[in-house]
Amino acid sequence: xxxxxxxxxxxxxxxxxxxxxxxEELLAYTVSLPFDQRLxxxxxEGSRAHVSGLARAGLLTESERDSIMxxxxxxxxxxxxxxxxxxxxxxxIHTAVERRVTELAGPAGGKLHTGRSRxxxxxxxxxxxxxxxxxxxxxxxLELQETLLSRxxxxxxxxxxxxxxxxxxxxxxxxxxxxxxGWALSRDVDRLLDTVARLDVSPLGAGALAGSSLPLDPQFTxxxxxxxxxxxxxxxxxxxxxxxxxxxxxxxxxxxxLSRLGEEWVLWTSDxxxxxxxxxxxxxxxxxxxxxxxxxxxxxxxxxxxxxVGNLTGLLVxxxxxxLAYNRDLQEDKEPLFDSVDQVSLALGALNGMIATAVFVPxxxxxxxxxxxxxxxxxxxxxxxxxxxxxxxxxVVGALVRRSLAGEGAxxxxxxxxxALGPEAAALVAPGSAVQRRTTRGGAGPAPVxxxxxxxxxxxxxxxxxxxxxxxxx
Ligand code: ARG
Numbered sequence: 001x002x003x004x005x006x007x008x009x010x011x012x013x014x015x016x017x018x019x020x021x022x023x024e025e026l027l028a029y030t031v032s033l034p035f036d037q038r039l040x041x042x043x044x045e046g047s048r049a050h051v052s053g054l055a056r057a058g059l060l061t062e063s064e065r066d067s068i069m070x071x072x073x074x075x076x077x078x079x080x081x082x083x084x085x086x087x088x089x090x091x092x093i094h095t096a097v098e099r100r101v102t103e104l105a106g107p108a109g110g111k112l113h114t115g116r117s118r119x120x121x122x123x124x125x126x127x128x129x130x131x132x133x134x135x136x137x138x139x140x141x142l143e144l145q146e147t148l149l150s151r152x153x154x155x156x157x158x159x160x161x162x163x164x165x166x167x168x169x170x171x172x173x174x175x176x177x178x179x180x181x182g183w184a185l186s187r188d189v190d191r192l193l194d195t196v197a198r199l200d201v202s203p204l205g206a207g208a209l210a211g212s213s214l215p216l217d218p219q220f221t222x223x224x225x226x227x228x229x230x231x232x233x234x235x236x237x238x239x240x241x242x243x244x245x246x247x248x249x250x251x252x253x254x255x256x257x258l259s260r261l262g263e264e265w266v267l268w269t270s271d272x273x274x275x276x277x278x279x280x281x282x283x284x285x286x287x288x289x290x291x292x293x294x295x296x297x298x299x300x301x302x303x304x305x306x307x308x309v310g311n312l313t314g315l316l317v318x319x320x321x322x323x324l325a326y327n328r329d330l331q332e333d334k335e336p337l338f339d340s341v342d343q344v345s346l347a348l349g350a351l352n353g354m355i356a357t358a359v360f361v362p363x364x365x366x367x368x369x370x371x372x373x374x375x376x377x378x379x380x381x382x383x384x385x386x387x388x389x390x391x392x393x394x395x396v397v398g399a400l401v402r403r404s405l406a407g408e409g410a411x412x413x414x415x416x417x418x419x420a421l422g423p424e425a426a427a428l429v430a431p432g433s434a435v436q437r438r439t440t441r442g443g444a445g446p447a448p449v450x451x452x453x454x455x456x457x458x459x460x461x462x463x464x465x466x467x468x469x470x471x472x473x474x
Pocket of ligand 1: 032092118119122326328330331332
């Protein structure tokens, strides 16, 4: 017989019921240790709480409790030091830890799994993991927001064209553009913390599916683990993976936001735009084309969004047909979750460095935004303020733009010569003038952007407080 969840003598955890050992192919197909190993700190924490609960219920003597606790501490030390030896029969991290505890604690170790199933155990471990790691992702999102904030502050009154349909539309402050991404990210932080609040439920004590005949107290272990509350329904506790689906959605949406940001940087750093230059450390060269400097981070931020959405879609499809309660299908929750957390964390770090070190090229941005046609709306609004209906004003200005583009003269000259407009209106076409006139709340000009910066700073401070993370000293 070869590897399968086993006890200290190498037998499967279920050997009593079986005459034959498991087939190689079964083990190769069902093993989860390669990817659930990273749950070990949470598995140890969950086991400590369970052992305390068993002792409290009188199911372990004090000395049994102490020897299991000491074994858990020894296992923790081995896993921390990287000296823990996994054996072929360790099917998953839960089996591996229990096997080693039993080796170290002797007969008392055999009592560790009393009143517990791997079903409530793995659900507990994963919630502990999510609670910590999603908060860590939120902290990384905040770091990127802070970089956007500091770049926005230092951008001052630099402006660039704002686009619709990727056609130049109206000038906007660079700070305004950067903060637009910052606000999207603040909704992501909110969603991450919301997800954490909803998943803050302890499944421990649900057993395999129906609770226990032993006098265990799920409230006690929930409190020990710092969960907000214990489960209400044991079937739901072991089969609920809503939090994994929700985390994958939130991570996908972060991925989508980073993808849109990435796409803009691909454009901005192209020769055609020339709005920004990347630092050498955050760009790549070409193996063949000596002149190249490529925005690979931005491209991968765009490319990996597909994979993140795939992880979400895959899990939803896994979940959709499952009857209550635990089914082995649920083991498929971990790889997409871990992958999405890893990928989003890497993307946030890389984009953060890329944006923090990039050099903006205000001359290029402003030259693009100073195309006289970008003041067309202001000309129409100037007429509106003098009583002309907007539709009529739109037609007057549109005709001047058409004539200018047809080569009849510079727009400013045509405006100056126009009966309805004239010299005062022609000043609106002057470079740098249009962005100054975006004065309404939340608008793209200097006055509202100053207010917006203050609100963004307050938003970040509030999110940092929610996260319980101190502001970085910068
Ligand atoms: N490794 C499994 C998982 O992650 C937990 C084991 C539960 N297995 C079982 N046969 N009841 O879902």
